[in-house]
Amino acid sequence: MPDEAVVLELRGITKRFPGVVANDAISFDLRRGEVHALLGENGAGKTTLMNVLYGLYRPDEGEIVLGGRPVAFHSPQDAIEHGIGMVHQHFMLIPVMTVAENIVLAAEPARAGIFLDYAEARRRVLALAESFGFAIDPDARVRDIGVGQQQRVEILKALYRRADILVLDEPTAVLTPQEAGELFAILNVLRREGMSIVFISHKLNEVLAIADRITVLRRGRKVDTVPREGATEAQLARLMVGREVLLRVEKRPPSPGEPLLEVRDLRVLDDRGLEKVRSVSFQVRAGEIVALAGIDGNGQSELVEAISGLRRPAAGRILVAGRDVTGRSVREIIDLGVGHIPEDRQRRGLVLDFTLAENLALHDYDHPPASRFGLLFPKRLVRWARELLERFDVRGGGPLTPASALSGGNQQKVVLARELGRDPDVLLAAQPTRGLDVGAIEFVHRQLVEARDRGKAVFLVSLELEEVLSLADRILVIYEGRIVGEYGPDVSEDELGIAMTGGRVAEAA
Amino acid sequence: MREPEREPQAPEEAEARPGLAARLDRYQRAGGLVTPLVTTIFAFFVGGLVVLVITGKNPLSTYLEIFNGTGLNWLLPWETCAHPCGPALSLQQTLLQLTTLTLTALAVAFAFRCGLFNIGGQGQYILGALAAVQTGIWFESLPALPHVVLAVAAAALAGAVWAGIAGLLKATVGAHEVISTIMLNWTAVFVVTYLVSGPLFDPVAEEAGAPPITEPVAESARLPVIWGSALLQGLHVGLFVALAALVLYWVVLNRTTLGYEVRAVGLNPDAAAYGGIPVARRYVAAMAISGSFAGTAGAMDILGWQHTLDETAVTSYSQIAFIGIAVALLGRTTMVGIFFAGLLFAALQTGTSTRNLNPEVFRPELAGNLTEIIQGLIILLVAADLLVLYLWQARRRLLRRRLPEAAS
Numbered sequence: 001m002p003d004e005a006v007v008l009e010l011r012g013i014t015k016r017f018p019g020v021v022a023n024d025a026i027s028f029d030l031r032r033g034e035v036h037a038l039l040g041e042n043g044a045g046k047t048t049l050m051n052v053l054y055g056l057y058r059p060d061e062g063e064i065v066l067g068g069r070p071v072a073f074h075s076p077q078d079a080i081e082h083g084i085g086m087v088h089q090h091f092m093l094i095p096v097m098t099v100a101e102n103i104v105l106a107a108e109p110a111r112a113g114i115f116l117d118y119a120e121a122r123r124r125v126l127a128l129a130e131s132f133g134f135a136i137d138p139d140a141r142v143r144d145i146g147v148g149q150q151q152r153v154e155i156l157k158a159l160y161r162r163a164d165i166l167v168l169d170e171p172t173a174v175l176t177p178q179e180a181g182e183l184f185a186i187l188n189v190l191r192r193e194g195m196s197i198v199f200i201s202h203k204l205n206e207v208l209a210i211a212d213r214i215t216v217l218r219r220g221r222k223v224d225t226v227p228r229e230g231a232t233e234a235q236l237a238r239l240m241v242g243r244e245v246l247l248r249v250e251k252r253p254p255s256p257g258e259p260l261l262e263v264r265d266l267r268v269l270d271d272r273g274l275e276k277v278r279s280v281s282f283q284v285r286a287g288e289i290v291a292l293a294g295i296d297g298n299g300q301s302e303l304v305e306a307i308s309g310l311r312r313p314a315a316g317r318i319l320v321a322g323r324d325v326t327g328r329s330v331r332e333i334i335d336l337g338v339g340h341i342p343e344d345r346q347r348r349g350l351v352l353d354f355t356l357a358e359n360l361a362l363h364d365y366d367h368p369p370a371s372r373f374g375l376l377f378p379k380r381l382v383r384w385a386r387e388l389l390e391r392f393d394v395r396g397g398g399p400l401t402p403a404s405a406l407s408g409g410n411q412q413k414v415v416l417a418r419e420l421g422r423d424p425d426v427l428l429a430a431q432p433t434r435g436l437d438v439g440a441i442e443f444v445h446r447q448l449v450e451a452r453d454r455g456k457a458v459f460l461v462s463l464e465l466e467e468v469l470s471l472a473d474r475i476l477v478i479y480e481g482r483i484v485g486e487y488g489p490d491v492s493e494d495e496l497g498i499a500m501t502g503g504r505v506a507e508a509a
Numbered sequence: 510m511r512e513p514e515r516e517p518q519a520p521e522e523a524e525a526r527p528g529l530a531a532r533l534d535r536y537q538r539a540g541g542l543v544t545p546l547v548t549t550i551f552a553f554f555v556g557g558l559v560v561l562v563i564t565g566k567n568p569l570s571t572y573l574e575i576f577n578g579t580g581l582n583w584l585l586p587w588e589t590c591a592h593p594c595g596p597a598l599s600l601q602q603t604l605l606q607l608t609t610l611t612l613t614a615l616a617v618a619f620a621f622r623c624g625l626f627n628i629g630g631q632g633q634y635i636l637g638a639l640a641a642v643q644t645g646i647w648f649e650s651l652p653a654l655p656h657v658v659l660a661v662a663a664a665a666l667a668g669a670v671w672a673g674i675a676g677l678l679k680a681t682v683g684a685h686e687v688i689s690t691i692m693l694n695w696t697a698v699f700v701v702t703y704l705v706s707g708p709l710f711d712p713v714a715e716e717a718g719a720p721p722i723t724e725p726v727a728e729s730a731r732l733p734v735i736w737g738s739a740l741l742q743g744l745h746v747g748l749f750v751a752l753a754a755l756v757l758y759w760v761v762l763n764r765t766t767l768g769y770e771v772r773a774v775g776l777n778p779d780a781a782a783y784g785g786i787p788v789a790r791r792y793v794a795a796m797a798i799s800g801s802f803a804g805t806a807g808a809m810d811i812l813g814w815q816h817t818l819d820e821t822a823v824t825s826y827s828q829i830a831f832i833g834i835a836v837a838l839l840g841r842t843t844m845v846g847i848f849f850a851g852l853l854f855a856a857l858q859t860g861t862s863t864r865n866l867n868p869e870v871f872r873p874e875l876a877g878n879l880t881e882i883i884q885g886l887i888i889l890l891v892a893a894d895l896l897v898l899y900l901w902q903a904r905r906r907l908l909r910r911r912l913p914e915a916a917s
Contacts, residue, residue: 310782331785342783351777358769362784366766374766 005031007196008053008084008165013062015048022048024220025062030165035187035197037211039204041240041437043407044217046200050167053198054086055079085158086167089174091150095143100125102142103157128160133189148179155186166190167198172206173435176295177465177497184210202240202437204233204247205466216240241439249445252453254473257286258321260457261307261338261426266316268302276302278481279316284426284457289448291460291472295500299481300461301343304430307459308340309333321425334363339424341415343431343461349415350403357385357399360418392417393443409440416447427451430461445471465493545839545846549853552886556879563875575876579603579860599859601737601744605814606829606855611751612806613833614851615758616672616799618842620686622762623795624775629675629690630803630830632697633668635823637804639701640667641811642818643709645726656729661750661808668804669797671697676796680789686796701823711817722819732813747809752848754802759844761798771795803830832858835888857883 008030015023023045030036038046051057053064055073063070066082073079076086093102100122109120125138134152142150151171158166168187172180187197187210201207207214214231216223216239223239237245261284268277276299284290294300305311307318309330318326320336334340342348350359361370361381369380385399394413396406403411412432419427429448433441448471452458462468468475475487477499485499557568564571580599582588590596613630620627644660651659675693678684706721714722737743762768773781774791782788807827815822836854840846861876 308783329785329787330782331787334785340783347777348779348783351773351780353776354773358773361769362773362780365769371766376764376766376769378764 005033007032007067009065010049010053011063011065013049013052013059013064015045015052015057016060021220023052023059026217026220026222027062028215028222028225030196030198032196033191033194034212035191035199035210037199037201037207037214038217039201039207039214039236039240040217041202041439042409042435043219044240045220046217047169048220049217050086050169050198050200053079054084054167080161080163083162083164084167085155085161085163085165087151087154087158087169087171089170091154093142093150093153096141098139098141099136099145099153100138102153103128103138103160105157107161125156125160128156132159132186132193134186146179147174148176148182151175151179151183152186155190164194165196165198167200169200170202171199172201172203176463180206204236204240204438207236208233218242237438240437245438245442247438247442248470249442249449251449251471254288254452256288256473257455259283259285260321261459262317262319262322263303263307264317264319266303266306266318267314268299268306268311269314270302275314276481277306277313280478280481280483281316282476282483284459286425286455286457287452288473289452289458289460289471290474290476291462291468292476292478293462293465293468293496293500294478296463298478300430300478303478304340304343304428304461307333308338308428331363334422337425338428339419339422339426340428341412341419341430341432343434345408345411345415350411352404353402355385355400355402356389356394356397356406356414357381359403359414360385360388360399360421362418363422388417388421389414391421392447409436409443412436412440412444416444420447420451424456426457426459428459428461431463432460433462433464433467441467465496468496469493545841545850548839548887548890551890552883555886556883559879559882564872575857575860577860578862579856581856598737598741602742602862603852603855603859604744604748605742606858607851608747608751608809608813609806609829610833610836610851610855611847612754612802612809613830614836614840614847615754615833616668616803616806616830617834617837618840618847619758619762619771619802620672620795620799621837621842622775623771623791624778625676625679625686625792625795625799627672627675627690627796627799628687628834629672629693629800630806630833631827632690632694633671633800633803634807634830635697635701635827636667636671637664637807638811638815638818638822638827639704639807640664640804641730641808642723642726645730645812645816646724649727649729651729653729656727657732657812660726660730660812661805664804664808664811665801666804668800668802668807670800672800672803673793673797676793679796680792686792698824698827701818702820705818705820705823709818720820723817725816726812730812731816732809742814745809745813747813750805750809754805755844755848758802758847767791767794803833806830806833832884835884839887854884 006029010026010028012025012027013023014021014025026045026049028038028049038049040046048057052059055075055078058074064073065071071082073082079086094105100118101116103125104121109117109124111117122138129136134156136149136152136156142153151174155166171183175183187199190197199207199211208228208231211228213225213227214236215225216236218240233247234245237247264281266277266280267275270276278299280303282290292300292303302311306313309325309328309332312327316326317324320333320338323336325333325336346352351362357378358381361384364370365376365381369377370384371377382399389399392413394406394410394417396410403414406414427448432444432448436444448458448460460468460471469489472489475489475491475496476483477485477487477496479500479502484502487496553572557572560566560568560571576582577596578599580596580601580603583590583594583596583600588596613634616630616633617627641660641664644663645656648656648659671693672690675686675689678689679686702721705723709723711722711724732745732747734743734745762772770781770786770791771794773784773786774788774795778788811818832854836847836850839853840848840850857880861880
């Protein structure tokens with residue numbers, strides 16, 4: 001007899017796509033009132049499995065057992081009717097509508113059969129929110145509220161449709177650390193109320209913080225299901241990647257030399273003309289990693305864009321190896337020895353429809369050996385690419401594979417290969433591990449440390465305190481466009497966190 | 510390790526774990542040939558229904574008649590013909606159309622690869638025709654080859670400048686090229702109509718009370734006719750210019766740094782800017798190159814068979830540039846695709862022209878409408894090509910789903 005407490009069981013789910021088995025006989029069960037984490041690297045099959053559960057895919061083999069009875073879902077509508085709610089990574093909300101309207105959408109209380117009874121909708125939403133202790137303004141328009149709030153709206157939407165199983169797909173990917181904390185508080189309440197939650201993630205610390213049990217997937221197969229008690233980050237990382245992973249970078253003490261990057265009194269405006277970087281000055285010397293810590297949106301992007309030549313500074317000077325590059329073109333700055341790992345590899349770092357060979361040539365296509373007199377030599381691009389792809393261990397394709405076919409980690413390796421392959425003196429690394437899984441993070445970190453050890457100046461912009469603390473030789477904290485503090489690598493996470501919020505404790509939302 | 514010239518490895522060879530984007534891309538590429546074919550067949554099918562409903566005639570025999578009207582039957586080994594050979598004359602017309610359509614399609618395709626939608630082929634074509642006719646009239650003392658080269662170069666330059674205006678507006682103030690090229694079309698139509706009916710009106714024709722028309726170009730500026738008779742609008746060497754332009758298009762896009770930049774800007778302007786490509790300047794360059802293709806199209810028609818520029822050429826014949834849009838999109842902006850799409854549209858134009866279609870089979874005034882129906886459907890379906898792709902995939906999903914059920 002099946003366990004009474006098991007509300008959902010996936011038995012031997014297999015899902016094939018042309019040329020690939022995304023899920024290979026995966027079994028998974030969910031008990032009442034538990035948070036069950038689904039952990040795995042990008043492409044391990046987590047999202048496919050949940051899409052099978054949500055009726056978006058039909059499994060090739062295996063069955064879904066809900067409350068002891070086998071079911072077959074043909075559409076998300078089916079799944080919703082069976083009490084399964086899903087919060088996608090990208091929210092499915094209508095920005096111009098209010099919170100209450102979004103929540104009742106598709107199941108609106110109506111007057112005279114056709115008119116939305118807004119007062120009733122509002123009342124129901126408030127009652128629902130109160131019963132779970134959510135703080136939410138039903139009359140706010142979704143476009144005016146923060147990401148964390150929007151996620152709460154998504155969760156309420158599922159609850160409103162009487163979901164008792166909630167699937168959260170990488171819910172913290174879009175949240176600040178504070179917002180993630182608030183989300184966990186909400187999940188704890190839901191768990192107490194008897195909800196069953198599937199928590200998809202590739203972040204080890206989160207999974208350990210919230211889950212009761214953890215199922216690890218690797219390359220479409222289930223590796224193991226372990227209870228949270230006794231699980232460690234190192235053990236989970238090993239299950240996930242299939243080998244030992246160094247979670248903390250090992251590095252020698254720095255031996256800094258001459259300053260290679262110098263920024264003096266820099267002021268930068270954003271697209272709307274607002275001053276986002278306010279009189280910032282700092283140096284990065286050869287052979288050191290300087291990290292810029294801060295909460296997203298405090299001027300980091302504008303600062304990096306100004307240094308790389310993508311945005312013209314309003315005032316101040318930027319020097320690379322002693323030479324003034326202020327106001328120079330992107331190409332000139334690249335040629336002066338600045339490498340740049342952009343914060344958004346898909347939007348900026350890669351031309352996704354270009355082949356890897358073409359992407360790797362993005363800075364060097366216009367001079368020999370890639371071209372001469374304006375004529376391009378594709379075979380030389382391919383040869384150069386093959387060498388780089390091997391050196392940086394890029395998997396999932398060859399020089400003629402389009403970049404879009406690669407996983408996120410391998411895409412980032414391509415960007416790294418291009419930037420580090422030119423052996424720049426200064427490396428700007430903006431959120432270089434965003435969205436990557438542990439294996440790829442380890443690779444990127446090692447590359448940054450190696451660049452430092454070869455005497456490069458590495459300027460790291462990161463939102464992850466853990467990353468900042470494990471990589472940086474010096475830490476600068478940016479808040480509202482100003483550098484508000486400089487710390488050594490042994491500063492505590494709390495101290496940094498306080499500086500990042502402007503020295504004040506963050507007000508509760 | 511050195512490995513000289515090993516064939517690059519195929520994606521399938523490598524670790525097979527494609528993401529969603531990869532799969533979509535694969536479908537897109539599979540749809541690369543499928544979609545245009547399905548689109549065309551469907552358009553002909555609907556056109557056939559229209560024939561059936563309106564005339565009650567067998568659509569197949571109507572299509573056969575249209576096919577014979579295109580002159581393509583001349584290529585069939587069993588077809589024989591007397592002198593003067595009708596099918597040969599028709600085929601010459603089809604190839605003349607192909608020349609113009611190829612060049613105007615390239616004007617759309619090149620800009621398209623840079624992420625720009627050049628609707629301004631008409632204006633660029635008109636300016637090219639104007640430049641060609643004036644150059645052809647003025648330098649009559651030149652020998653034939655330099656005169657022709659000069660006239661074509663002037664036309665290409667005129668088209669480039671006209672399109673470059675739209676590119677410059679886009680690059681400097683962000684004016685959308687769709688709007689500005691459409692406005693430039695009307696500007697060209699009105700300005701050149703004025704010129705033709707005023708300052709450039711051929712005094713002899715004006716005296717005789719003829720409709721507005723310029724003087725004819727000098728003999729030395731006319732393109733040699735290579736097939737048929739110059740008096741019967743035979744095929745001129747412009748066809749080879751168009752074919753060379755197709756090859757040039759491929760070479761520039763795929764084998765030059767400019768082409769690399771244009772494609773990078775077209776696929777992802779943010780990444781291009783990050784890579785150090787001056788995006789705004791490439792917009793101007795891409796528009797100018799596009800315009801030079803359309804301008805050359807104008808020159809081919811003037812120097813090849815029209816020899817003068819008259820009012821109808823400016824206001825109505827120039828609209829052939831719009832068909833170039835359909836050709837470029839149906840041909841998926843590839844060299845080979847544009848050639849075949851161009852041939853299809855050229856054949857349709859000739860095959861349904863009143864001159865070539867047997868009036869007993871299909872009323873000629875309706876035949877032109879049939880062409881437009883087919884063209885319209887193709888444009889509509891090209892625009893909806895994602896829908897066609899979707900249906901294609903849905904069919905395959907259905908098949909896959911049925912297979913295991915049948916097996917069990």
